[in-house]
Amino acid sequence: MDAFVTRKRKEPSPLEATTAPTTAASHDDEDSTDIKLAILSSLHPSVGQDTLLDILLAHDGDVDATSLVLSAPRLLNKPGGGGNAVAAQSSLRSFAISSSTSDSLPSAKRAKLLSRKGATLHLYDPQDISEHTPCTIIHNFLPAEAATSLLRELLDESKSFEKITFKLFDTVVSTPHTSGFYVGTHKELQEQKRDYVYNGSHMTHVRTLTPQLEAVKARVQEAVNTQVQERIRAKYGGKKLKYQSSAPWTPNAAFVNCYNGPQESVGWHSDQLTYLGPRPIIGSLSLGVAREFRVRRILPKDEDDPADDNGKAKTKNKGNDDNNPDRAGQIAIHLPHNSLLVMHADMQEEWKHSVAPAQAIDPHPMAGSRRINITYRHYRDGFHPRNTPRCPCGVPAVLRVVTRKRDTWGRYFWMCHAGNVPGKEACEFFRWAEFDDDGNPVGLGVAAPSGSVGMGYRQCSRQQLRNRE
Numbered sequence: 001m002d003a004f005v006t007r008k009r010k011e012p013s014p015l016e017a018t019t020a021p022t023t024a025a026s027h028d029d030e031d032s033t034d035i036k037l038a039i040l041s042s043l044h045p046s047v048g049q050d051t052l053l054d055i056l057l058a059h060d061g062d063v064d065a066t067s068l069v070l071s072a073p074r075l076l077n078k079p080g081g082g083g084n085a086v087a088a089q090s091s092l093r094s095f096a097i098s099s100s101t102s103d104s105l106p107s108a109k110r111a112k113l114l115s116r117k118g119a120t121l122h123l124y125d126p127q128d129i130s131e132h133t134p135c136t137i138i139h140n141f142l143p144a145e146a147a148t149s150l151l152r153e154l155l156d157e158s159k160s161f162e163k164i165t166f167k168l169f170d171t172v173v174s175t176p177h178t179s180g181f182y183v184g185t186h187k188e189l190q191e192q193k194r195d196y197v198y199n200g201s202h203m204t205h206v207r208t209l210t211p212q213l214e215a216v217k218a219r220v221q222e223a224v225n226t227q228v229q230e231r232i233r234a235k236y237g238g239k240k241l242k243y244q245s246s247a248p249w250t251p252n253a254a255f256v257n258c259y260n261g262p263q264e265s266v267g268w269h270s271d272q273l274t275y276l277g278p279r280p281i282i283g284s285l286s287l288g289v290a291r292e293f294r295v296r297r298i299l300p301k302d303e304d305d306p307a308d309d310n311g312k313a314k315t316k317n318k319g320n321d322d323n324n325p326d327r328a329g330q331i332a333i334h335l336p337h338n339s340l341l342v343m344h345a346d347m348q349e350e351w352k353h354s355v356a357p358a359q360a361i362d363p364h365p366m367a368g369s370r371r372i373n374i375t376y377r378h379y380r381d382g383f384h385p386r387n388t389p390r391c392p393c394g395v396p397a398v399l400r401v402v403t404r405k406r407d408t409w410g411r412y413f414w415m416c417h418a419g420n421v422p423g424k425e426a427c428e429f430f431r432w433a434e435f436d437d438d439g440n441p442v443g444l445g446v447a448a449p450s451g452s453v454g455m456g457y458r459q460c461s462r463q464q465l466r467n468r469e
């Protein structure tokens with residue numbers, strides 16, 4: 001897991017979805033959206049702001065088209081219109097003037113609707129989510145009693161969960177939520193404590209999966225494998241991605257997070273590839289209070305809008321483009337109790353995700369204000385620390401991917417773990433990673449290819465390491 005301190009977003013307006021523009025250009029966007037919403041609000045006083053914004057975005061900011069749709073009688077039945085966004089399950093498609101209008105939209109056109117800088121698009125409908133994000137959602141995943149029973153157990157377990165602390169420059173900070181880590185066997189538990197390193201430290205509190213977590217794991221495994229095949233068919237042109245494993249996904253570990261109250265969150269990040277390998281798949285089950293899971297594409301550096309950096313101090317943090325999470329536009333996926341979100345193979349390398357602090361939440365009858373999230377993961381044997389490069393610092397190197405530089409975009413590399421530990425000086429260890437088509441490491445033990453930085457012990461700065469990405 002790769003969890004960071006949440007950067008506080010600009011104080012949201014009642015139109016939660018238009019938060020955080022920071023530049024003059026973005027302010028213009030926000031102002032014009034506000035004016036459009038004010039017009040729509042006066043024309044349709046009974047429709048809530050969230051609903052107005054959803055429909056406005058779905059119609060690419062066209063006030064007339066939005067107003068026309070709102071005049072259609074069937075929209076009066078929209079569930080939860082104007083109420084709490086996370087309580088209602090609705091669909092972008094339900095806002096279309098006619099079903100044929102929406103369904104016939106070319107995908108480029110629809111994708112454009114979803115990538116508005118400075119805006120957050122809220123998606124509820126499974127079809128919208130699979131179409132526009134690297135995720136699939138299954139609502140009401142477990143039989144209701146099984147979900148309740150697992151929630152009860154994990155609320156109890158979460159009493160002993162801890163915040164993960166790490167060093168951020170000269171300060172020790174901790175994640176804004178608590179976590180517990182579970183593995184399948186006692187042997188794996190011992191190995192986790194002894195061999196695996198996370199942000200420079202060993203995990204001290206590791207547990208074995210409870211019988212309920214084991215039973216749910218089997219269900220998650222089956223559902224995820226079905227969804228992965230469907231994704232390959234529908235989105236990847238019938239062929240798995242390069243480096244995606246062709247073996248069925250067999251999770252062997254679970255991170256369980258507890259978010260106690262609306263302010264607990266997880267900042268923008270991608271999950272670490274080091275032990276999962278390239279193109280990992282993650283099955284994420286949510287229980288208790290519904291919260292927003294946000295995703296945004298990682299843009300290569302030269303797609304950066306230079307205006308975004310004008311007059312704005314860069315935030316020093318761990319993600320490589322976390323300084324402006326709104327640059328690519330955010331998509332909020334609403335995760336109600338008992339929903340399974342599949343993060344597909346195109347997620348971790350190309351997108352970042354977060355759980356934003358909430359303005360308000362609907363309490364859950366059993367969990368109160370708490371949300372439990374279980375991410376089932378597959379720790380691949382080929383990526384066990386005994387099989388991967390070791391840094392001269394004496395610990396396993398971390399696996400990362402180039403996301404910012406166009407010329408080397410998508411290439412994987414092993415680097416000094418300290419480059420992943422804010423505040424620590426990294427040594428120069430760097431090696432391009434090579435995989436077979438299934439994502440298994442090849443060529444390990446071979447000297448670093450020419451042109452790579454080599455394996456010297458000289459210290460280099462975090463900026464130098466960043467520059468390679």
Ligand SMILES: O=C(O)CCC(=O)C(=O)O
Nearest residue numbers: 001002257271293355373
């Ligand atoms: O709580 C969630 O839905 C996501 C948690 C997450 O991203 C993580 O633990 O890495």
Ligand SMILES: [Fe+2]
Nearest residue numbers: 002270271353
């Ligand atoms: Fe994550």
